[in-house]
Amino acid sequence: MIIKRYIVKSMNEAMTRIRYELGSDAVIISQRKIRKPGLKGIFTKKVIEVTAATENKVDEQKKDVVSSFDAINKVVEHENKIKVNNRKLEESNKVVHRDATHAYEKGDNYSENIMNEMMKMKTMISNLASENKTCDSTKSDIEKILEDSDVDIETIKNIMIKVKDINLELTEYEKLKTVLKSMINVTSPKLExxxxxxxxxxxxxxxxxxxxxxxxxxxxxxxxxxxxxxxxxxxxxxxxxxxxxxxxxxxxxxxxxxxxxxxxxxxxxxxxxxxxxxxxxxxxxxxxxxxxxxxxxxxxxxxxxxxxxxxxxxxxxxxxxxxxxxxxxxxxxxxxxxxxxxxxxxxxxxxxxxxxxxxxxxxxxxxxxxxxxxxxxxxxxxxxxxxx
Ligand SMILES: Nc1nc2c(ncn2[C@@H]2O[C@H](COP(=O)(O)OP(=O)(O)OP(=O)(O)O)[C@@H](O)[C@H]2O)c(=O)[nH]1
Ligand SMILES: [Mg+2]
Structure with a gap:
């Protein structure tokens, strides 16, 4: 909240200054006639003291902007950290790989084990990655339609099974509609x-x-x-x-x-x-x-x-x-x-x-x-x- 005091000759002057300085949302809290301070004031005409207040919107907006910047900076910082970590990881992987290969070539048993572990891990990671890929690519268009419509996950699974069971010359989409229709039971109730x-x-x-x-x-x-x-x-x-x-x-x-x-x-x-x-x-x-x-x-x-x-x-x-x-x-x-x-x-x-x-x-x-x-x-x- 900003509160400001104005000494003015007329209310018109006060209003103009308040609107200009505090904006159109400002409200007048008090107004009274006073003499200007000091000895001179005794001999001059009375003036008006107006106190006005407004919400500190500008500051609020500034705060919002500042916090948005903060948030962006944090994200950038986080991204940078990840990049640095990844680079470090890559470097150390290279070193481990080089040492292990070297030791393996020399016939060192301990290093041979490490090498084997590493190979296993590599295969596991690439398997996982390809599994993920298959998961995404196998999500069919009709499954996505159901998901977009907020159909419950278990129900989607049931629908997909039923769709696969249809042995008719229909497109997947037509099969989906057929299955959905079979699951929807409506009644024309007798209201009596x-x-x-x-x-x-x-x-x-x-x-x-x-x-x-x-x-x-x-x-x-x-x-x-x-x-x-x-x-x-x-x-x-x-x-x-x-x-x-x-x-x-x-x-x-x-x-x-x-x-x-x-x-x-x-x-x-x-x-x-x-x-x-x-x-x-x-x-x-x-x-x-x-x-x-x-x-x-x-x-x-x-x-x-x-x-x-x-x-x-x-x-x-x-x-x-x-x-x-x-x-x-x-x-x-x-x-x-x-x-x-x-x-x-x-x-x-x-x-x-x-x-x-x-x-x-x-x-x-x-x-x-x-x-x-x-x-x-x-x-x-x-x-x-x-x-x-
Ligand atoms: N948008 C929307 N609002 C509805 C619909 N049906 C009812 N409402 C609103 O939902 C609110 C609650 O409606 P009520 O008919 O009082 O609900 P109620 O089930 O009798 O509520 P209780 O008796 O408190 O259990 C009201 O504001 C209704 O106008 C609808 O189909 N669409
Ligand atoms: Mg009711």
Missing amino acids: GRVVLAGPTGVGKTTTIAKLAGKLALVEKKKVGLITIDTYRIGAVEQLKTYADIMNIPFHVVYTMNDMEAAMESMSECEIILIDTTGRSSKNKMQIAELRTFVEKVHTENIHLVISATTKNKDLKYIIEGYQILHYNSIIVTKLDETSTYGSILNILNIAQIPLSFVSTGQNVPDDIKELSADKIVNLIVGEDTVC
Whole structure:
């Protein structure tokens, strides 16, 4: 922070100087009328003392530049050290090689051993180098496509085996697409009766319920009711109630398991009752078990597990397995708009072995929800298509 005091005749003068010296972001901290210091001041007109301050941006920028230079210097220093070390290594190798050859020619046993060791090492190193080369060059184009799409490594291996097993007159790329399609299971879900959405926190369960309610009630003109059992998170009830109010559809909050039946009974005239649940971490088995007792009360086979496409590959397994006790029978993948790679859809379906019902592609209610065909998903994974 730079703080500066100005003695000026007018505020105009002060503003001009402050802007010029401290920049347009400067702020005036104080201003007061004073007499110029000293005896002379008593006889002259009062002047204005203005104090202004600004963030020390220039210094910050300088610091950034300096630290960038430092970083570059460090890299250069490091590179130089490596070069010097390599040169030293080369020199000493030459010396060892020369001495060993010399001793070998003289028939020295000890040196003969060294010579043999060296030859072995040389062969080992060249083998390793050629192995590395083969690894890179054997990574086929289709493997790279899968990697670029963030398909999980184990799944890539499986796909490659399946591709090799295809004995048809197809290009590798066509074989890849055939295999991918065989691994993608989609379903066109019948949205009727009681429908439950469950899944980890913040994946978009409530928003997806609102989108489904919008499509069903406003577009398909069906009688829809909304229930939430999410009384855990502050604002969760209001979030869904707001949507219910806008769409003018009945809405109930269920606080205890005993309320569940009554709430559903009160909506018996509805063709579809969409039930929102509390987001739970898949690590917390107790909470998921508690959720299960609620879901069991619903008596439905229409249970969707909601997972975000932005979930890390490593976490998918825990989520999919953690929620298995709810006996979900379809998957909804959300936030596809937040990723540019679509391998996550395959990773999710491959681990869960449960079909995909919907994907969501944005925050807009009710528009950003879609059903995707297996062909479309294949095209997304290989990078031929995008969701939006
Ligand atoms: N970009 C994007 N954002 C989404 C999508 N679906 C939901 N969201 C946003 O994700 C955030 C969380 O959405 P919610 O619907 O509240 O998620 P939830 O799973 O109900 O969350 P909890 O009830 O707290 O577990 C909100 O800001 C939504 O607008 C989507 O498909 N794409
Ligand atoms: Mg919610």
